[in-house]
Amino acid sequence: MAAICRLKVVLSLSLLMGLLASCALNQQNKAQLRAVQDCPTCPKLVVIPAGHLDVGSPLDEPDRDLDEGPAYQVTIAVPFAMGATEVTRAQFAAFVKASGYDAARQCMVWTGSKIEMVAGRSWQDPAIPQTDQHPVVCVSWRDAVAYVAWLRKTTGKNYRLPSNAEWEYAARGGTLSAYAFPGGEGEACAYGNIGDETAKRDVPAWRTASCSDGVGLGTIKVGSYRPNGYGLYDTVGNVWEWIADCYHPTYEGAPNDGSAWGLASDCGVAFDRGGGFSNLIQGHLRAANRSRAPSPDNTAYSLGFRVARELMPAELSQVPSQPSGRESGTRVR
Ligand SMILES: [Ca+2]
Numbered sequence: 001m002a003a004i005c006r007l008k009v010v011l012s013l014s015l016l017m018g019l020l021a022s023c024a025l026n027q028q029n030k031a032q033l034r035a036v037q038d039c040p041t042c043p044k045l046v047v048i049p050a051g052h053l054d055v056g057s058p059l060d061e062p063d064r065d066l067d068e069g070p071a072y073q074v075t076i077a078v079p080f081a082m083g084a085t086e087v088t089r090a091q092f093a094a095f096v097k098a099s100g101y102d103a104a105r106q107c108m109v110w111t112g113s114k115i116e117m118v119a120g121r122s123w124q125d126p127a128i129p130q131t132d133q134h135p136v137v138c139v140s141w142r143d144a145v146a147y148v149a150w151l152r153k154t155t156g157k158n159y160r161l162p163s164n165a166e167w168e169y170a171a172r173g174g175t176l177s178a179y180a181f182p183g184g185e186g187e188a189c190a191y192g193n194i195g196d197e198t199a200k201r202d203v204p205a206w207r208t209a210s211c212s213d214g215v216g217l218g219t220i221k222v223g224s225y226r227p228n229g230y231g232l233y234d235t236v237g238n239v240w241e242w243i244a245d246c247y248h249p250t251y252e253g254a255p256n257d258g259s260a261w262g263l264a265s266d267c268g269v270a271f272d273r274g275g276g277f278s279n280l281i282q283g284h285l286r287a288a289n290r291s292r293a294p295s296p297d298n299t300a301y302s303l304g305f306r307v308a309r310e311l312m313p314a315e316l317s318q319v320p321s322q323p324s325g326r327e328s329g330t331r332v333r
């Protein structure tokens with residue numbers, strides 16, 4: 001009888017140790033889902049935590065535009081994934097090769113004295129030197145939407161363009177200041193390829209930031225500068241990025257759940273975020289700034305996009321819990 005009891009104790013201890021080991025493994029797995037990539041040519045994604053943010057700029061922010069207000073609180077209730085970088089030429093080329101998609105064949109480019117629409121310019125020939133690892137440019141909103149639709153079809157995962165609220169929330173990376181990086185505009189050159197003193201050498205008449213990022217008139221390989229607090233690269237500069245939403249001239253009536261406020265194709269007016277290598281006005285590098293595009297068919301040599309994707313239930317269960325305070329993006333009112 002005593003032997004049987006000892007056996008029970010040993011078995012119970014083994015069971016307990018097994019459960020503890022299982023719990024530890026689950027904790028380890030939970031801590032692992034910070035990045036996702038669904039195929040070798042798919043964009044690398046990083047997990048953006050749930051949280052909340054006052055989207056838009058406060059009334060006293062220098063250089064603010066009217067379309068950045070009124071600031072309103074958004075709650076991102078569920079973590080989601082977002083491209084760590086802008087979509088590259090190689091990634092877009094994989095889509096075109098597999099699908100036969102016919103992308104835009106005209107583009108706004110610098111022609112030596114001004115920026116103008118030029119027939120025949122395209123993502124393959126955007127009038128600036130590029131490698132496969134540079135961001136794809138000269139793609140319209142419709143081209144970007146076609147790309148994410150193809151990703152949905154080939155991966156079975158819910159890819160889409162980021163909503164305006166998602167983009168600003170993710171691009172801020174937990175910051176609340178006018179610029180989503182420390183030190184103000186003079187430090188922007190550490191975080192992205194912007195209209196800088198290098199660009200001024202290419203086009204002396206341009207107004208530029210007072211720092212040097214080493215790149216003049218053109219793009220650079222994605223991920224070349226410091227990431228933000230969520231691990232996103234080039235949310236400052238390199239290329240502007242298409243947003244899913246319809247453009248509204250103010251935020252009056254915008255949804256509070258982080259979803260897109262209609263689609264650009266619904267209203268015929270699109271917009272983009274983050275500034276680019278050729279945009280030199282201080283205001284464009286602010287986290288709340290957005291740039292209206294007359295049509296979803298617009299294209300420009302400094303305009304590309306990044307993707308967003310909803311996380312699957314099994315992935316959501318592995319998202320690590322949020323460090324205290326990082327999710328909060330509400331300004332003191
Ligand atoms: Ca630059």
Ligand SMILES: [Ca+2]
Nearest residue numbers: 234237239274
């Ligand atoms: Ca960018």
